[in-house]
Amino acid sequence: MLLSSLAASISVRSCSLLLAENPTQVGTALQVFHNLGTLKDTIANVVDGYCTVLEENIKNALDIKVLTQPSQTVTRGGPGRAAMPTPGNTAAFRAALWTNMEKLMDQICAACGQVQHLQKVLAKKRDPVSHVCFIEEIVKDGQSDILYKFWTAVTQTLSSQFQSATDFTFSYMQSPEKALKDSLQQYEAAYLSKSLSRLFDPINLVFPPGGRNPPSSDELDSIIKTIASELNVAAVDPDLSLAVAKNVAKTIQLYGVKSEQLLSTQGEASQVIGPLTEGQRRNVAVVNSLYKLHQAVLKVITSQSSFPAAAEQTVTTALKAVHDLMGSAVQPLLNSVGDSVEAIIITMHQEDFSGSLSSSGKPDVPCSLYMKELQGFIARVMSDYFRHFECFDFVFDNTEAMAQRAIELFIRNASLIRPLGEGGKMRLAADFAQMELAVAPLCRRVSDLGKSYRQLRSFRPLLFQTSEHIASSPALGEVIPFSIILQFLFTRAPPELKSPFQRAEWSIARYSQWLDDHPCEKDRLALIRSSTKPAFLESQAMTLNYRGIDDSGALEAYVQSVRTREGKEFAPVYPIMVQLLQKAMSALQ
Template identity: 70%
Template sequence: NPTQVGTALQVFYNLGSLKETVSSIVEGYRASLEDNINNALDIKILTQPSQATTRGGPGRATMPTPGNTAAFRAALWTNMEKLMDQICAACGQVQHLQKVLAKKRDPVSHVCFIDEIAKDGQADILYAFWNTVTQILSSEFQKATNSSTFLKQAFEGEYPKLLRLYNDLWKRLQQYSQNLQGSFCSSGNADLLSELHQGEEDMQDIFMQKKQDYDPEKALKDSLQAYEAAYLSKSLSRLFDPINLVFPPGGRNPPSNDELDSIIKTIARAISICDIRDSLSCSVNKTVVLKNTVKMYHLKTSEVLSMQGEASQVIGPLTEGQRRNVAVVNSLYRLHQSVLKVVSGLTSFPSAAEHSIAVALETAHSLMESAIQPLLNSVGDSIEAIIITMHQEDFSGSLSNTGKPDVPCSLYMKELQGFIARIMNDYFRHFDCMDFIYDNTEAIAQRAIELFIRNASLLRPLGEGGKMRLAADFAQMELAVAPLCRRVSDLGKPYRLLRSFRPLLFQTSEHIVNSQAVGDVIAYSTILHFLFSRAPPELKSPHQRAEWSFARYSQWLDDHPSEKDRLIFIRGALEAYVQSVRAREGKEFAPIYPIMLQLLQKAMSTIQ
């Protein structure tokens, strides 16, 4: 009761012994706690049952026998729980005493009692007492565990239990602070009715007012650092063991599903042991353990990946190396999903810890990409090689009597459709993580459409029958890339490009130049390439003027993604045409030339 404590302090103040009395009380609490700590960790007291049943040489009483180790552990943790109660009670008393001293004033002189204590530099009683208690805890715990292997093993092996006791102690002290404020506010003593300082609502705030760089909770747990490190080391060892077991030296196979399940269960078990709402436990038993375990698994799986030529072949069935890579990707995916499930099931997981785990899991994603990259590269190269064969077909023909092309689509398009369907069935269907696969194959689909448009725009000569067949190829192109993606319409700009370019095949050059899609969806350089197909042979396309093959020009375009570079190269082809006309003393330019020149000038004005 604050009023009763205030009355007692007034008596000692009147007797002139306030300082001495307060110092004596606080010192009594300190001495009592020191005795309690020593008794709680006294190996002789903890092994008393063995003394009653065992006789022998010196030292036997301080060493638990194998049969009563469980009793020793039970006694130890019972003592630790009592010790936390004693620390909480003593700190509560000192905290209560400091609050009363801070609010109580002498009715005659109006001197605040805490100012009277402060004359000897003792105003911060709680800070001094807490600092002393935490130092005693650190020194006595270290001394006890250094002298007893059994105590050391108990605290290291059951560190989560020790940490839980410390967390509970700190929460109880915080709760006591809040309850104490309530008792002050309800006190009937006029001297104690003034509002408490806002910063004194709990122990943490009291300490922070006095010492900006002092963390009382950290000071409490500093005595656990050695046990934390030992527990972490053992946790990692327990988690690394099953990983090392399934990846023997020289082994070339990823773990089976059963072996991976064992690893995942071990991780989940380690995390669930210490699911405590505390940043320290997250660091020890969640963030560090998970991150390092995931890293270890990634390291081991990277060693069994096949990155040789057999990993990239797309001609025959899966090779042994490709099967191994599929198994690696599937195991990484399962581990990734399982760890995310474990993390999401935890009652408390700070954002910083989640970020740390996310960074570790990103390594799995990168490793999965590395495993499939040789195959993706080979598929992309094969698709480009097929598309470029469209130039080996004849698109110069006129319309047949029926007004329809002779074949519904070109041979290269049939080959492309068959190839994509086969590689999805023969290679990619073996992966469990189809969302991950689509994230990568959709990029191939986008690239395929861009290459198709590029080469289609370079076709020349292009007759009316060729236009009809090419229009059919446009429609078939959507079907060709469909297996590579979730929905073709999700491919973004390449899909809009495919849809926008097809109608231009049958429009006049003037309509094409004025189309809203030109310069927005369809690049100016692509349209200019297409208009070359409507020019006479002497107006050579840029690659013809340079005497390049289609493949070389396509590579040049890849190496020069800048629209300005491409337009300058096209301008060179137009200028060469003008020079050739003048050289032969021609009377006029081809009708398409002024239209192309106008479009080129418009395009150049938009990029300068």
């Protein structure tokens, strides 16, 4: 009896030592229980005690009655659903819930620390007589270590209380962290729903039904702050960050949809005759608002530390849609300006370039009338319309494309001028120089226009070169397409050798549209070839050798006209054109 009482007293004293933080004291207690033959049962009782305490703590922390007292009555949800408070006391509920959760996590962390400390000592402590490691006594017969058993019990309790899964299983290969996250799925779903509501609310507020104006700067700042707050809160976990990022993407999409509804799509949106219309002003405001949102959100996601790549991609994709919407909003105006530029450039054919060189050897005017009109128009539209946009890079990205198009049209039409006299060449050369000034307002720098700029610079000196020098120019093919040079050489041919558009009896405008519809150089050369295919001539008076070219097309008509008048030679430019066409076709093979 005495021995039993003594053993019980020692056991109680040793149990208190097991809870100590000093490894030596814990080791002494373990040795006592080993000597008494109760080590395994005692350790099991200690771990079970921790689990029992935590189970009670979990129940108290998530007790909906406590969380919603005293102002809220209990509203029970259906099976598997998280009971949420009514909207009237959401803030108080949220504060109480997070306070309880923070306290609960501290309790779980403390218990985990104690169990882990106990396991470390078990793994190091050996019986001085048998030299058996104490941990081996605990895990023998295939049983799990105490920390694993403890965490399994904790996650099962959490799962049961959170009602996140009807049949919760916890395999050995599943990580404890994943088990804890899985147990919180229902609360995560509720949180994400509330998060989306918090993100949508300020947008719905600043886009009232029937509204005609985009949000103000202060209203947009409020939206951005909400987005930043949601992302910052979610930064504690990569999976949660991705889920919230998807909500942010939906928010951006909603902003885009609301903004698109404000855009003016009537004819006034694309007019370029007078000052800005009310619809155009609203479109400018919408584009500026979208730009501010795009830049602000981009700044938020780049400032996020350890932001998951998938989350960043999700938001970036939504921002790409915003950028596309900006482009769609400004496209009608760009199209209208582009059409006007083309209409002005094509009027060069209404001017006379057939004159001879003046006595001074210089053009009478610095540039042609159409060029003056073009310069004035571009300067006006940039001042009246595009300067109101705050997204300068976005504007220049679009207007630089317009400048490239203007240069392409200018070179195209310049290569079609017939007849072109020496005085006309001088005036056209002056127009080439003035063209750089004309498109300058559309660009950051004209030299940034790349290939279009090089074509403009390379074509100008060809105006004064012989056909032979033109055909051997290193700019051909690399900078200036063969089709453009062949068009230009038609202007040096006699009237009976018609340009492709003349042979087809098209207007220059229709021919230009055909070229736009057929951007492939092979197609363009094929059309020119149909206008330049010579017959195989056996006349000894004409010693040209044209191999591999079918005898059909407009040039055959030219050959026939030469035969009819019993001519003995072709125009000097004729063989050069044929040889150049052969070279161009070979380069495409």
